[in-house]
Amino acid sequence: MAHPVSPLASPFPAIPEIAGVTPYVVRAGYKDWGRCDLTYVTFEEGTAVAGVFTRNLCCSTEVELGRQNLAQGRARALVVNAGNSNAFTGYRGREAVEQIMDQVAAHLDCPREQVFVSSTGVIGVPLPKDKAREGVANALTAAPCSWEDAANTIATTDTFAKGATATAMIGDVRITIGAIIKGSGMVAPDMATMLGYLFTDAAVEPAFLQQCLSEANARTFSCITVDSDTSTSDTVLAFATGRAGNAPLASFDSPGADAFAAAIHDVCRQLAHLVVRDGEGAQKFIAVAVSGAVSDESARKVGLAIANSPLVKTAIAGEDANWGRVVMAVGKAGEPADRDRLSIGFGGTWAAREGLPLATYDEAPVAAHLKGRDITIEVDLGLGEGRATVWTCDLTHGYISINADYRS
Amino acid sequence: MAHPVSPLASPFPAIPEIAGVTPYVVRAGYKDWGRCDLTYVTFEEGTAVAGVFTRNLCCSTEVELGRQNLAQGRARALVVNAGNSNAFTGYRGREAVEQIMDQVAAHLDCPREQVFVSSTGVIGVPLPKDKAREGVANALTAAPCSWEDAANTIATTDTFAKGATATAMIGDVRITIGAIIKGSGMVAPDMATMLGYLFTDAAVEPAFLQQCLSEANARTFSCITVDSDTSTSDTVLAFATGRAGNAPLASFDSPGADAFAAAIHDVCRQLAHLVVRDGEGAQKFIAVAVSGAVSDESARKVGLAIANSPLVKTAIAGEDANWGRVVMAVGKAGEPADRDRLSIGFGGTWAAREGLPLATYDEAPVAAHLKGRDITIEVDLGLGEGRATVWTCDLTHGYISINADYRS
Numbered sequence: 001m002a003h004p005v006s007p008l009a010s011p012f013p014a015i016p017e018i019a020g021v022t023p024y025v026v027r028a029g030y031k032d033w034g035r036c037d038l039t040y041v042t043f044e045e046g047t048a049v050a051g052v053f054t055r056n057l058c059c060s061t062e063v064e065l066g067r068q069n070l071a072q073g074r075a076r077a078l079v080v081n082a083g084n085s086n087a088f089t090g091y092r093g094r095e096a097v098e099q100i101m102d103q104v105a106a107h108l109d110c111p112r113e114q115v116f117v118s119s120t121g122v123i124g125v126p127l128p129k130d131k132a133r134e135g136v137a138n139a140l141t142a143a144p145c146s147w148e149d150a151a152n153t154i155a156t157t158d159t160f161a162k163g164a165t166a167t168a169m170i171g172d173v174r175i176t177i178g179a180i181i182k183g184s185g186m187v188a189p190d191m192a193t194m195l196g197y198l199f200t201d202a203a204v205e206p207a208f209l210q211q212c213l214s215e216a217n218a219r220t221f222s223c224i225t226v227d228s229d230t231s232t233s234d235t236v237l238a239f240a241t242g243r244a245g246n247a248p249l250a251s252f253d254s255p256g257a258d259a260f261a262a263a264i265h266d267v268c269r270q271l272a273h274l275v276v277r278d279g280e281g282a283q284k285f286i287a288v289a290v291s292g293a294v295s296d297e298s299a300r301k302v303g304l305a306i307a308n309s310p311l312v313k314t315a316i317a318g319e320d321a322n323w324g325r326v327v328m329a330v331g332k333a334g335e336p337a338d339r340d341r342l343s344i345g346f347g348g349t350w351a352a353r354e355g356l357p358l359a360t361y362d363e364a365p366v367a368a369h370l371k372g373r374d375i376t377i378e379v380d381l382g383l384g385e386g387r388a389t390v391w392t393c394d395l396t397h398g399y400i401s402i403n404a405d406y407r408s
Numbered sequence: 409m410a411h412p413v414s415p416l417a418s419p420f421p422a423i424p425e426i427a428g429v430t431p432y433v434v435r436a437g438y439k440d441w442g443r444c445d446l447t448y449v450t451f452e453e454g455t456a457v458a459g460v461f462t463r464n465l466c467c468s469t470e471v472e473l474g475r476q477n478l479a480q481g482r483a484r485a486l487v488v489n490a491g492n493s494n495a496f497t498g499y500r501g502r503e504a505v506e507q508i509m510d511q512v513a514a515h516l517d518c519p520r521e522q523v524f525v526s527s528t529g530v531i532g533v534p535l536p537k538d539k540a541r542e543g544v545a546n547a548l549t550a551a552p553c554s555w556e557d558a559a560n561t562i563a564t565t566d567t568f569a570k571g572a573t574a575t576a577m578i579g580d581v582r583i584t585i586g587a588i589i590k591g592s593g594m595v596a597p598d599m600a601t602m603l604g605y606l607f608t609d610a611a612v613e614p615a616f617l618q619q620c621l622s623e624a625n626a627r628t629f630s631c632i633t634v635d636s637d638t639s640t641s642d643t644v645l646a647f648a649t650g651r652a653g654n655a656p657l658a659s660f661d662s663p664g665a666d667a668f669a670a671a672i673h674d675v676c677r678q679l680a681h682l683v684v685r686d687g688e689g690a691q692k693f694i695a696v697a698v699s700g701a702v703s704d705e706s707a708r709k710v711g712l713a714i715a716n717s718p719l720v721k722t723a724i725a726g727e728d729a730n731w732g733r734v735v736m737a738v739g740k741a742g743e744p745a746d747r748d749r750l751s752i753g754f755g756g757t758w759a760a761r762e763g764l765p766l767a768t769y770d771e772a773p774v775a776a777h778l779k780g781r782d783i784t785i786e787v788d789l790g791l792g793e794g795r796a797t798v799w800t801c802d803l804t805h806g807y808i809s810i811n812a813d814y815r816s
Contacts, residue, residue, distance in 0.1 A: 056739035057741075057745045088735050090763050123732030123735065124732050232739060310811070314808055314811035317812040324530070327496050328466065331467065331640060332463075332464050339467075356496075357532045395808065395812075396812070400722055400725070404723070404725040
């Protein structure tokens with residue numbers, strides 16, 4: 001954590017214990033640093049698991065094996081290595097991951113497919129097997145740690161520890177979700193990159209847990225961007241131990257399923273926002289709210305075109321209500337748009353309506369809004385009922401300094 | 409031209425007179441500046457015209473009318489306004505363009521569809537009709553100017569005047585092409601944006617001129633990017649007067665057609681490179697050469713994913729041979745790629761071959777290469793015969809300063 005703490009940082013929340021989940025951290029020494037860099041989390045037997053992964057075609061071995069392991073739906077352990085992403089390392093990288101899976105599976109006496117491994121850090125250097133073996137051995141006998149310790153240990157270039165929590169009632173049983181995430185740039189592949197983990201004591205069938213996570217992902221993690229780049233390692237996993245004792249959730253027909261899905265969505269949204277708030281060089285948090293699109297998915301794509309536009313992001317950095325750049329970004333998205341129906345606003349004040357600059361446009365409230373930390377850009381395409389919100393941060397000298405001066 | 413001249417600038421070439429083409433410049437006063445800002449070019453009767461335009465759906469009236477006018481294939485005049493792009497200005501903007509077309513058509517006694525108009529500058533402010541009328545009236549009686557004057561007059565945020573020239577033999581007739589372009593960022597939509605014009609004395613049928621221009625465009629203007637943003641006004645027009653007296657070119661079966669097409673391609677490549685060399689904040693000119701793709705178009709898309717990656721561009725700015733970021737960009741392109749067949753090099757030296765860092769990698773020549781102004785990134789996907797080269801510039805503090813501090 002060499003860079004100053006983001007001005008958009010949030011304090012780490014009070015995450016309670018999650019029954020059936022125990023976190024540990026140790027120092028494997030993947031880099032020459034004094035901090036812990038190996039996180040180990042155990043789950044009691046029968047824990048359901050679900051996951052979403054990067055779509056990057058050059059993904060890491062960890063992502064490939066994680067996808068495979070999901071098929072059997074159960075998890076007993078998670079290992080997260082920080083300081084080395086093990087991406088683009090061929091068979092040597094794969095051997096290191098399989099060694100970790102075997103070592104933990106032997107200790108827990110479980111199938112190795114129930115051991116999930118993530119790695120984050122420099123690309124192109126195989127994870128050192130000897131350090132991994134010793135680190136895991138130490139983790140197996142370590143004392144449990146706090147969630148904040150775990151959040152700090154999975155982090156790399158993050159400037160603050162990130163966590164979220166929520167509860168929901170399933171019948172008369174209160175279930176709890178705790179979650180941690182790392183990421184500081186969607187995505188900086190050297191420190192590759194966004195890794196998020198949700199832990200809950202709810203009883204949930206793996207297929208329904210996957211459905212809840214996938215639907216939440218589509219409207220949270222898939223709606224954030226820092227720099228339009230896509231990591232080779234992005235991973236979000238959800239683990240459900242069932243220790244709360246609720247009647248297991250199998251589908252949206254199960255009583256309490258809606259509340260559980262809403263809580264998962266809430267936690268994913270919190271985590272996604274935290275990543276943007278730690279975006280490299282970020283000085284402002286930007287919500288792009290698109291309405292009037294032909295579909296929700298079309299609205300999301302228009303929102304991402306705006307949120308990924310360097311010209312829009314630099315305009316916000318400069319506190320400039322430059323709606324012309326927003327027009328440009330709408331037009332380049334490739335989605336249905338009609339210049340003469342388009343309306344654009346900032347912080348609730350329209351600057352242009354139906355294709356024309358507003359004659360009554362009052363710049364004062366917009367200028368005041370743009371001086372703040374939390375910025376809203378409103379776009380109404382005037383075509384249909386589709387809507388989506390996308391989140392990003394501004395593009396500043398800080399981003400250039402971090403990424404041009406950083407040496408892998 | 410408020411910013412310092414790009415370190416990648418080229419001197420303006422010696423463009424000869426093009427028979428049948430006469431340029432003029434005047435000051436219409438679209439902005440409060442002392443410079444000329446209206447360029448007027450006349451063509452003798454029978455001049456063929458072809459064009460390519462932005463794909464931005466929120467394009468300007470000038471682009472809409474230019475596309476329509478192309479259908480009849482002939483041009484008598486070109487008017488370029490600088491300082492106001494007239495984009496996103498509704499019916500009022502359209503009236504201003506139609507007024508210019510009518511005024512010039514009446515003077516030349518030609519159909520108004522043969523008058524082509526472009527505008528570049530601030531978005532969202534209708535082109536003032538009175539200033540346009542007086543400017544055009546002055547242009548109709550002005551004395552001819554040089555090509556460098558014309559190049560300076562179509563420019564906005566450009567830091568140097570841009571031109572190109574080439575000749576070709578058609579039978580025993582030498583034909584000449586002269587061309588000017590403005591653009592400094594693909595694309596800065598406030599100063600929206602890339603406008604390019606080719607003028608030749610060759611005799612060419614409009615349909616074949618269009619074929620040559622479209623094919624050249626696919627491998628030149630469509631292969632450059634500064635910041636991934638797409639202008640609302642991008643326009644490239646080619647005008648052929650026929651005064652050289654060659655046997656008219658109607659297809660690639662016409663004698664000399666190949667030489668002509670090659671000269672058009674050469675000029676388009678020169679112009680495209682000049683725009684990148686004036687990219688906002690550019691300190692280095694980057695060629696991304698992709699081979700081994702499943703098709704040329706797939707190679708181009710992979711090249712653009714690399715050239716548009718902020719993380720790759722900042723790495724080059726930092727003179728960092730960060731091939732991990734190139735891997736990431738290849739993987740996010742969405743095109744066929746196999747991590748374990750991928751090879752990446754800089755300036756002719758491989759850093760990674762077939763999915764693994766090269767054991768014999770010698771960083772010294774790569775480090776020396778990256779300290780230069782002209783950088784090459786080589787990517788071999790190892791899948792097929794498809795290849796393409798894409799050009800971009802690095803992403804520096806200069807880009808942020810220009811775009812965050814600039815106020816529309």
